[in-house]
Amino acid sequence: MKTTIKDAKNHIGQEVTIGAWLHNKRSSGKIAFLQLRDGTGFMQGVVVKSEVDEETFATAKNITQESSLYVTGTISEDNRSDLGYEMQVKSIEVIQEAHDYPITPKNHGTEFLMDHRHLWLRSKKQHAVMKIRNEIIRATYEFFHDTGFVKIDPPILTASAPEGTSELFHTKYFDEDAFLSQSGQLYLEAAAMAYGKVFSFGPTFRAEKSKTRRHLIEFWMIEGEMAFYEHADSLEVQEQYVTHVVQSVLKNCELELKTLDRDTSKLEKVQAPFPRISYDDAIEYLKEQGFDDIEWGEDFGAPHETAIANHFDLPVFITNYPTKIKPFYMQPNPENEETVLCADLIAPEGYGEIIGGSERINDLDLLEQRIEEHQLDRESYNYYLDLRRYGSVPHSGFGLGLERTVAWISGVEHVRETAPFPRLLNRLYP
Incomplete structure (x- = not known):
């Protein structure tokens, strides 16, 4: 079932697919946290190494900022999130892999940001x-x-x-x-x-x-x-x-x-x-x-x-x-x-x-x-x-x-x- 980040709250406990871009990520040896955005909002996708196949976890660790994806997983409640929910990711389909995205997670000058x-x-x-x-x-x-x-x-x-x-x-x-x-x-x-x-x-x-x-x-x-x-x-x-x-x-x-x-x-x-x-x-x-x-x-x-x-x-x-x-x-x-x-x-x-x-x-x-x-x-x-x-x-x-x-x-x-x-x-x- 396809849905959006905004409407994912209506699918707690269900498996859904969301078309999204990778806004940011962080990962350790056993878990990757994907910050996803789809235009309706921002949501975290959690990829646990022991719960997905090797290819999916490798994709989660290596995918680049602003690459476009179809992400499939189960929506679960998360009180730490501003939304109150997140996705437990099961699979990732890369639509287009972005390279050298100009606006990285650091401070940029106003003129640079206006040019972009x-x-x-x-x-x-x-x-x-x-x-x-x-x-x-x-x-x-x-x-x-x-x-x-x-x-x-x-x-x-x-x-x-x-x-x-x-x-x-x-x-x-x-x-x-x-x-x-x-x-x-x-x-x-x-x-x-x-x-x-x-x-x-x-x-x-x-x-x-x-x-x-x-x-x-x-x-x-x-x-x-x-x-x-x-x-x-x-x-x-x-x-x-x-x-x-x-x-x-x-x-x-x-x-x-x-x-x-x-x-x-x-x-x-x-x-x-x-x-x-x-x-x-x-x-x-x-x-x-x-x-x-x-x-x-x-x-x-x-x-x-x-x-x-x-x-x-x-x-x-x-x-x-x-x-x-x-x-x-x-x-x-x-x-x-x-x-x-x-x-x-x-x-x-x-x-x-x-x-x-x-x-x-x-x-x-x-x-x-x-x-x-x-x-x-x-x-x-x-x-x-x-x-x-x-x-x-x-x-x-x-x-x-x-x-x-x-x-x-x-x-x-x-x-x-x-x-x-x-x-x-x-x-x-x-």
């Missing part, structure tokens, strides 16, 4: 990070479907930019100029006017020459847009969504979090509602903490965000940023029109902004004024203006960066470990 990313993905910790990423995606679809959102797929090639073209990748679209999308927001706003509540999940691109641990050139965004939702309504959806994702990972990725040595007590505290602090109060707090370099009207850098997040030790909304440092489409704050109805959600533990959101301008005249002030090509935004001509309503939305969220929840330091094949400044391979 296609193989580094096989390692136990990278496997755990990708499984957590997968659970975040699964929980995302679950949340939005359960709360009545319709999935809409905005285009990747666009003729206009939600936030200006300075950080966009330019390309030719036959005889026209086009850009790789930095957000699906404007198209989602159109969809929200048709379907009420919509979300998207897809790749976005920023031609930003940054090398920080928080930045990628290509990353994935989950975006939501909601008709008849004001700013406060949107904040509630965001905190409910993040809470759902975190709790789903805690429930379904216990082994992966343990593999990464993640302190789950910090994640267990993540429950809506989240604390909120206005931009004005954040400036005052930072000055009290000795950040004399920040002035009202400036955007926050990583040290500023980290200081604010550490104060709360939870995801925290920073609300109502100055109008001049935010995109053209954000609704003015009626209590102070030098600011807008927006919020950034800052993750704790130094991971920075994971969500940006706002109420959108719904007045045609004001939006036309903003497009002119930002010196945007009005013709490219005609469809966007139509949304204010034909049945405009209050509406709000947000976008969550998947890779930063994966980094925070899994506890890894750099976002390059949270994408299967990250695109970084000066890195387009593999």
Whole structure:
């Protein structure tokens, strides 16, 4: 009977065959311990010399790292294992014997590992990070479907930019100029006017020459847009969504979090509602903490965000940023029109902004004024203006960066470990 490492728990006491790769091994004169992996997990196979034929034991002792195998044996309980079971191996069929596998069980430099990313993905910790990423995606679809959102797929090639073209990748679209999308927001706003509540999940691109641990050139965004939702309504959806994702990972990725040595007590505290602090109060707090370099009207850098997040030790909304440092489409704050109805959600533990959101301008005249002030090509935004001509309503939305969220929840330091094949400044391979 063929099965997988993940499902082997359902076959205690039974003989099964698993297709696997040899992750690592150790052996003595009379016993060999094979660390097997099959994509669903990692499991130990025990080969006892006295219980197998000579050929099988010789294979177990000599087989090389990352060789592919069919391993047959009996699944037995083992309380010392993280899984709670292992295999008592009876026979081994070598599918392909690997030689000189580059990533050996020793320390390798980051550049070496990035050059071999296609193989580094096989390692136990990278496997755990990708499984957590997968659970975040699964929980995302679950949340939005359960709360009545319709999935809409905005285009990747666009003729206009939600936030200006300075950080966009330019390309030719036959005889026209086009850009790789930095957000699906404007198209989602159109969809929200048709379907009420919509979300998207897809790749976005920023031609930003940054090398920080928080930045990628290509990353994935989950975006939501909601008709008849004001700013406060949107904040509630965001905190409910993040809470759902975190709790789903805690429930379904216990082994992966343990593999990464993640302190789950910090994640267990993540429950809506989240604390909120206005931009004005954040400036005052930072000055009290000795950040004399920040002035009202400036955007926050990583040290500023980290200081604010550490104060709360939870995801925290920073609300109502100055109008001049935010995109053209954000609704003015009626209590102070030098600011807008927006919020950034800052993750704790130094991971920075994971969500940006706002109420959108719904007045045609004001939006036309903003497009002119930002010196945007009005013709490219005609469809966007139509949304204010034909049945405009209050509406709000947000976008969550998947890779930063994966980094925070899994506890890894750099976002390059949270994408299967990250695109970084000066890195387009593999």
